[in-house]
Amino acid sequence: MIQVLKPEHKIQTKRIIGHIEGEEKGPTLLFFGGIHGNEHAGVLALEHVFQKLDKESLHIKGNLFGIRGNLPALLEEKRYIDSDLNRMWIKSKILEIQQKQEPELTIEERELLKILKIISKILITKAPPFYFVDLHTTSSKTLPFITINDAMINRKFSRLFPVPIILGIEEYLEGPLLSYINEKGYVSLGFESGQHNELNAIKNSISFLWLSLVFSGALNKEAVPDFEGHFKQLQKSARNNTDFYEVVHRHAIQKVNGFHMKKGFRSFEKVPKGTLLAKEGERELKATKDTIVFMPLYQEQGEEGFFLIRKIPKWALAWSAFLRRIQMQAFLSYLPGISWEDEQKQVLLVNLKVAKFLTKPFFHLLGYRNRTLDKNRILMQNRERTAKNGIYRNEWWYKTKG
Incomplete structure (x- = not known):
């Protein structure tokens, strides 16, 4: 049974929850909680x-850091303030923020600069391998799950945990903290632990x-109070689901119309074609085929009404790992x-007019995710080319199958 220490009644305003520096060399782990201010579980x-x-x-x-995210929003228990x-x-947005004068900054811009300063200092002063974990909760009921940008180092490390794993959400979201970290090449995982305000989260x-702490090598398994209990806690909460999924649709909320998710959906819920999912103004949003609902929105703040996901077959994951191992992606630029x-x-x-024979799933196999420029052109970004595999090569989990 997981015992929870009685939380302090008052939200603390210190940025650093804790920093522990070990006597031996080891990994550097950065844990973030409260990047969204209404998500206190982390x-x-x-x-x-x-x-x-x-x-x-x-x-x-090694080194462990616990970092509070959006302090003003945490105090007001809101997802965000501005x-x-x-x-x-986003690199361009960060540069723009850095060039502003202090009075011009919004609340979240100030928070970003403070967190960025901490991250930058740690990357300079502490030793690799680096691990970044961002803790979140959702407004709907859900199994606990991991979200990752699809680099093999992320995939290998995340599959150690007995929870489902979501790939490809970065294709639909612009500017998450972990996408920024991924562009630097480090292992980074988002963990959604459950519904807001649930003790189980x-x-x-x-x-x-x-x-x-154990999987990264910061702590020996035998030293953890009830390691097996913690493993079973996640296993039970996830209902033994350790499958990989990919995001296939994001419904972006049109603010002017008013969005209302139909009550009662939970993440990972299978729904048949024709199911009414939500209403936006007078428009009914229905499932166009059998699908799986993911992160339906049941709170006022948020830009995504819901996502739809599908399970990735094991053969596709294995084929993807093989193609990346032989560096098939290096030959793509030779294609018309x-x-x-x-x-x-x-x-x-x-250029989709010329390369129309290549489909999005093909690029996904090689670790590419797209951003649409116009109806004829897309940009495909590959996490494998930026992944700092070298600093993880001696980690025990790196040698496991992808």
Whole structure:
């Protein structure tokens, strides 16, 4: 049974929840909670685990950081104050924010700069391998799950946890913190522990943190109080679902029309074709085929009404890993209608008129995710080309199948 320390009644305004530096060399882990201010479970879980680590004096290797996200929004228990902090981590936008004068900054822009300063300092002063974990909850009921950008280092590390894994959400969202970290090439996982304000969401976050410490090598399995209990906590909450899924649709809310999700949906719920999912103004939004509902919105703030996902077959995951292992993606630019968009050869420009024989699933197999420029051109970005595989090569999990 997972015991939860009694959380403090008042939300703390200190940015750093905890920092532990081990006596031995080891990984550097950065855990974030409360990037969205109405999601307290991650913050409470971090407070709990850092209290335990301090109290038990466990033998830690490397460095651990627990970081509070959007402090003003946490205090007001809102997703955000001016704008979504988890939609702002775009290089061009960050540069724009950095060039502003202090009085011109919005609340979330100030928060971004403060968090960015912490991340940048840690990357300079602490040793690899680096692991980034962003803790969240959802407005609907859900199984606990992991979201990752589809690089093999993320895939290999995330499959150690007994929960479902979602690929490709970065294709539909612009500016999440973890996409920014992924562009730097580090292992980064988002963990959604359950529904807002549910005790089980806190328990799942606590268990996920303990497992992260063990799987990364920061803590020996034997040192964790009830490691098997934490593993089973996630396994039970996820109903033994460890499948991979990919996002196939995002419904972007049209603010002027008013969006209302039909009550009662939960993430990972299968729905048949024709099911009424939501209403937007007078328009009814129905499933156009049998599908799986993911993260339906049951709160006022948010830009996504719902997502739809599908399960990825095991053969597709294996084939994808093989193609990346032989670096099949290196030959794509020789095909008609495909060229490198940048000098670093990280982004492909695809002319759909010429390369119409190549489908989106084909690019997904090779780790590419797209951003549409217009009806004839898309940009395909590959996480494998930026992944810092070298700093993880000696980690025990790196040698496992992808």
